Amino acid sequence: MEPFYLTAKEFAQRGREDFPKEEAPSHALIYSSPATLSYNSPGANGYGVKRAGLAIPESVMLLVAPGCCGRNSTILSRVSGYSERMFYLLMDETDLVTGRHLKKIPQAVEEILDVPEVRPKVVVICITCVDALLGTDLVRVCKKAEERTGVHVVPSYMYALMREGTKPPMTAIRQSVYSLLRPLRKNPHAVNLLGQFAPYDDDTEIYEMFRKAGLTKIREIGRMKTLEEYMEMGEANFNLVLNPESRYAADDLMQRLGMPYIEMNRFYDIQKIQRQYALLGGALGVKFDDAAYYEEASRALEAFKERHPKLTFAIGQTVNANPFELAAALLSYGYAVDRVFANATPADLPFITKIAEMSPDTRFYTSISPTMMNYKLEGEVDITIGKDAAWYYPEAVSVPFFSDVQPFGYRGLMRLLAEMEDALRANTEVTS
Amino acid sequence: MKGLWKYLSPFAPDISGAVEVLFRMNGLIVIIDAGGCTGNVCGFDEPRWKSEKSAIFSAGLRDLDAILGRDEAMMKKIGDVLGVMENPSFLALVGTPVPSVIATDYQALRRMGERKFGITTLTMQTTGMELYDKGQEKAYLELLKTYLGQGERRELQSGEIHDPAGECTCPENEEVPSYMQPIGIFGATPMDLLDFDTTDTIKDRAVCCGGQARVFGESVQDFKEAASFRENLVISPSGLAAASYMEKKYGIPYTVRYPLPAGFELAGLTRDEIEGKRILIVHQAVAAETIRSEMEQACDNVRVDTATFFMPFANCRTLPEEDDFIELVADGNYDIIVGDPMLRRACRGWSGRFVELPQFSVSGVEKQ
The missing domain is CATH 3.40.50.1980 (Nitrogenase molybdenum iron protein domain)
Structure with missing residues (x-):
C-alpha cells in the first residue's frame, strides 16, 4: 500500500469541513519511525515536559511515575545536562491500587532538597498518565509538601493521554512554569516574551526594536538565572505570546495577574514579518522602525537566491518553524518544495491554500501514519530542512534547523539562510 | 525511602x-x-x-x-x-x-x-x-507456550535444520549428527550483552565445536523447533525461566554462562591490577558471575562480590533500591567497582577505582 499523502491542491480543496482525519494522531496506530522520534513523544528531544518544567530557575523536578515514564530522562538528562536536577519516586502496582505514593511525596521532597550542593528553591512535581486516570489532586499534594518544606512546590502534568485535548502536555507545562508569578506593581516598560523555554537569539531584532519603543525590561523565562529574577516577570505590563502553545498560560496570567497579551507568529516570509511588526505597533500605539532589519534580510535573501537560484526542498516537522509556513515562504521566493512531512491542523490551512496556489503538486505526508512504514524514497530533493526530513532523504544536503535557542523575525530568516548556505557550501566542498 | x-x-x-x-x-x-x-x-x-x-x-x-x-x-x-x-x-x-x-x-x-x-x-x-528482564521473561514464555503446543521432544530430521534465513544447512536423506542439533540461546538482546558484543559474536562463541546456535528472538521458527534443540544456553537471568520450562517439559538441559571474548575475562583489568584487591562487579547477574569466576580462577587472593539491579542468579546480590547500592558501596570497603558509568553518581564518598562496564539497560549508552 502506498503511504498516505495529499497534494497541496487536494488538501486545500478539502478545507476545514473535510479536514483529513489522518492528520490526527489518535486516528490510527502511531508509527514511531526514527524520523518522528524527536517530536512524537511528550518527553522527546529538545524541550519535552520534564526539561521544560526545569525552566523555572533554581528548581529541581521530582517525577512521580512508573519507571518507564522516566526512562528517557536517563539519556536525555545526561545529554542536556540536567541529570543532577532530576529525582524519581517510582510507583509500583500497590501504589496504583491504593494511591499511597501520594502520601510519600512530602517526605520525598524533603529528602531531595538535601542532595544538591545548593538547596533548591522550587520543586516541580511531575505526574503522568496513571495519575490522570486515578484522578489525582496534585495541587493539594503540592500544598502539603510546601507546608512541610517551606519551598515552592509546583504541580505539572505529563499526560500523554491528553495530547489532543484542550490542554495537551506542552500547553499544560507552559502554564505550570509561570504559575509561581505573583502580582507586582505594573511597570509600563516591562514585557514578557512567552513562547519557548530557552531564549530567543541574542541578535533578534525584537529586543532592540522594543527598547527603542520604550519597552526596556524584556524578560523571558530562558534568561532568568535566579528565582528572584523570575518573580520580576510579575511586573510586566503585557505578555507577548510567540508560540500558540503559550496561549493557555497567557490566559491564566491574564486571569490571575490581570496581565493582557498579544500574539505574534514566527514567519519566514519576509513580507509577513514586516506586516506583523506594523500590526503589533498599531496594537501597542507605537511605530516600530524595522526598515533597516527589513533591508538587511532582503539583501541576504537576494544574495542567497543569486548563489542558489534553483533548489528543491523537503521539509520536516522537527524544525524551528511551522513547516507549512516555511514551505509557503520558500515557494514565494521561487524555490520548489516537493515534500512536507508533518501533521497539519486546521490552523495550517491558510498556508496550505497558499502552497496549493503556487505548487499544487507538493505532497504532504504525515510521518506517524502506519502507511509510512512502506515509504520508499522516490524523486530527488536538493536540500532537507529538519532532521526528520533528512531521514527520508539521506543523500540530500541536510539543514537540521532545530535548536534550543530560538530564531525569530528578520534575523530568524537570516539565520535560516546562513545555515542553508553553510550546509550547501560544506556539501560542495565534499563533492568537489 | x-x-x-x-x-x-x-x-x-x-x-x-x-x-x-x-x-x-x-x-x-x-x-x-x-x-x-x-x-x-x-x-x-x-x-x-x-x-x-x-x-x-x-x-x-x-x-x-x-x-x-x-x-x-x-x-x-x-x-x-x-x-x-x-x-x-x-x-x-x-x-x-x-x-x-x-x-x-x-x-x-x-x-x-x-x-x-x-x-x-x-x-x-x-x-x-x-x-526489562521481567518483560523478556514474559515474552520468552509466551512465545514458547504459544508456538510449542503440546508436542514432545524429538530430534530434527535431515532437511529440517535451517539457518535464520530459511536455507537448509543439512542435506536431505542424511542422518543428522547429534552435534548438528542446534543450541538455543536465551537472554541475548542488546540489553543483556556486554557493550562490545552482538548476537552474532555470541553465537560464534557459544558453538565452538561445530553445530548451530540459534538466538531466541531472531525467528518464530526457532520457538516452533525449540523442543528439538540439544541444549540451551542462558546468558542473562531473563532467560532462566524459559530454559527451566524447556528442561521440565521437554528434558532439554541448559547451562548458564556468558561466553566472554578472549582478553575480557577480567573486565579489561590485568591480573596484577586485581591481585589482592576487593572488587564489586555490578551488571546483569550472569555476566557479573562469569567475570567473578574468571577473576577468582586467575588470582587466589582476590575477593569479588557481584550485585545487580535486575534478576538474581547464583551468589549475585540483588539491589532492589538505589539505597541498597549506596549502602553496599559504603560498607563494602571495595578497592575497585566494575559497573555502568552512571553508577558513579551514587558512589559519593567512595575513593576507589571505578572501571566502566557499560550496561545498556542501565544508562542506555549507545553501542559503538
Missing part, C-alpha cells in the same frame, strides 16, 4: 524488554499506550530501531479510550495496519501502566485478535513498573 531515586535514573522497563525479544520476528507489535512509552522504547531502549525495520506501533490511546475501555476501536486500528503489512508472523499486544490501571483483560484481547484477524495473537502483560 523506598522508591525514591536521588542519584540514579530509571532503568529499562519490562515493556522494552518484551519488545526487544519480539523485535526481529516480523510481527505487528502494538504497545498499548498513548505514545510516550513507544517513544521511549523506539527512541532510547532499542538500539536496532535506527538501522533495522520492525513494525512497532503505539495504540495512540486517549483518555476516553482508556476510561471507556474502547478495545474494539483499538482492534479496528490494528486491522487497518494488518491490511498494509505483508504476512506478519503474529500480533503482539504489549502492556503499559495504562492497561494496568484500567485492568485490561488480555485474554479477551487475545481472543479478539485471533477471531477477528485469524492471526496468532500474543499478549505481554507488562506494566512499565518492572524491569
Whole structure:
C-alpha cells in the first residue's frame, strides 16, 4: 500500500469541513519511525515536559511515575545536562491500587532538597498518565509538601493521554512554569516574551526594536538565572505570546495577574514579518522602525537566491518553524518544495491554500501514519530542512534547523539562510 | 525511602524488554499506550530501531479510550495496519501502566485478535513498573507456550535444520549428527550483552565445536523447533525461566554462562591490577558471575562480590533500591567497582577505582 499523502491542491480543496482525519494522531496506530522520534513523544528531544518544567530557575523536578515514564530522562538528562536536577519516586502496582505514593511525596521532597550542593528553591512535581486516570489532586499534594518544606512546590502534568485535548502536555507545562508569578506593581516598560523555554537569539531584532519603543525590561523565562529574577516577570505590563502553545498560560496570567497579551507568529516570509511588526505597533500605539532589519534580510535573501537560484526542498516537522509556513515562504521566493512531512491542523490551512496556489503538486505526508512504514524514497530533493526530513532523504544536503535557542523575525530568516548556505557550501566542498 | 531515586535514573522497563525479544520476528507489535512509552522504547531502549525495520506501533490511546475501555476501536486500528503489512508472523499486544490501571483483560484481547484477524495473537502483560528482564521473561514464555503446543521432544530430521534465513544447512536423506542439533540461546538482546558484543559474536562463541546456535528472538521458527534443540544456553537471568520450562517439559538441559571474548575475562583489568584487591562487579547477574569466576580462577587472593539491579542468579546480590547500592558501596570497603558509568553518581564518598562496564539497560549508552 502506498503511504498516505495529499497534494497541496487536494488538501486545500478539502478545507476545514473535510479536514483529513489522518492528520490526527489518535486516528490510527502511531508509527514511531526514527524520523518522528524527536517530536512524537511528550518527553522527546529538545524541550519535552520534564526539561521544560526545569525552566523555572533554581528548581529541581521530582517525577512521580512508573519507571518507564522516566526512562528517557536517563539519556536525555545526561545529554542536556540536567541529570543532577532530576529525582524519581517510582510507583509500583500497590501504589496504583491504593494511591499511597501520594502520601510519600512530602517526605520525598524533603529528602531531595538535601542532595544538591545548593538547596533548591522550587520543586516541580511531575505526574503522568496513571495519575490522570486515578484522578489525582496534585495541587493539594503540592500544598502539603510546601507546608512541610517551606519551598515552592509546583504541580505539572505529563499526560500523554491528553495530547489532543484542550490542554495537551506542552500547553499544560507552559502554564505550570509561570504559575509561581505573583502580582507586582505594573511597570509600563516591562514585557514578557512567552513562547519557548530557552531564549530567543541574542541578535533578534525584537529586543532592540522594543527598547527603542520604550519597552526596556524584556524578560523571558530562558534568561532568568535566579528565582528572584523570575518573580520580576510579575511586573510586566503585557505578555507577548510567540508560540500558540503559550496561549493557555497567557490566559491564566491574564486571569490571575490581570496581565493582557498579544500574539505574534514566527514567519519566514519576509513580507509577513514586516506586516506583523506594523500590526503589533498599531496594537501597542507605537511605530516600530524595522526598515533597516527589513533591508538587511532582503539583501541576504537576494544574495542567497543569486548563489542558489534553483533548489528543491523537503521539509520536516522537527524544525524551528511551522513547516507549512516555511514551505509557503520558500515557494514565494521561487524555490520548489516537493515534500512536507508533518501533521497539519486546521490552523495550517491558510498556508496550505497558499502552497496549493503556487505548487499544487507538493505532497504532504504525515510521518506517524502506519502507511509510512512502506515509504520508499522516490524523486530527488536538493536540500532537507529538519532532521526528520533528512531521514527520508539521506543523500540530500541536510539543514537540521532545530535548536534550543530560538530564531525569530528578520534575523530568524537570516539565520535560516546562513545555515542553508553553510550546509550547501560544506556539501560542495565534499563533492568537489 | 523506598522508591525514591536521588542519584540514579530509571532503568529499562519490562515493556522494552518484551519488545526487544519480539523485535526481529516480523510481527505487528502494538504497545498499548498513548505514545510516550513507544517513544521511549523506539527512541532510547532499542538500539536496532535506527538501522533495522520492525513494525512497532503505539495504540495512540486517549483518555476516553482508556476510561471507556474502547478495545474494539483499538482492534479496528490494528486491522487497518494488518491490511498494509505483508504476512506478519503474529500480533503482539504489549502492556503499559495504562492497561494496568484500567485492568485490561488480555485474554479477551487475545481472543479478539485471533477471531477477528485469524492471526496468532500474543499478549505481554507488562506494566512499565518492572524491569526489562521481567518483560523478556514474559515474552520468552509466551512465545514458547504459544508456538510449542503440546508436542514432545524429538530430534530434527535431515532437511529440517535451517539457518535464520530459511536455507537448509543439512542435506536431505542424511542422518543428522547429534552435534548438528542446534543450541538455543536465551537472554541475548542488546540489553543483556556486554557493550562490545552482538548476537552474532555470541553465537560464534557459544558453538565452538561445530553445530548451530540459534538466538531466541531472531525467528518464530526457532520457538516452533525449540523442543528439538540439544541444549540451551542462558546468558542473562531473563532467560532462566524459559530454559527451566524447556528442561521440565521437554528434558532439554541448559547451562548458564556468558561466553566472554578472549582478553575480557577480567573486565579489561590485568591480573596484577586485581591481585589482592576487593572488587564489586555490578551488571546483569550472569555476566557479573562469569567475570567473578574468571577473576577468582586467575588470582587466589582476590575477593569479588557481584550485585545487580535486575534478576538474581547464583551468589549475585540483588539491589532492589538505589539505597541498597549506596549502602553496599559504603560498607563494602571495595578497592575497585566494575559497573555502568552512571553508577558513579551514587558512589559519593567512595575513593576507589571505578572501571566502566557499560550496561545498556542501565544508562542506555549507545553501542559503538
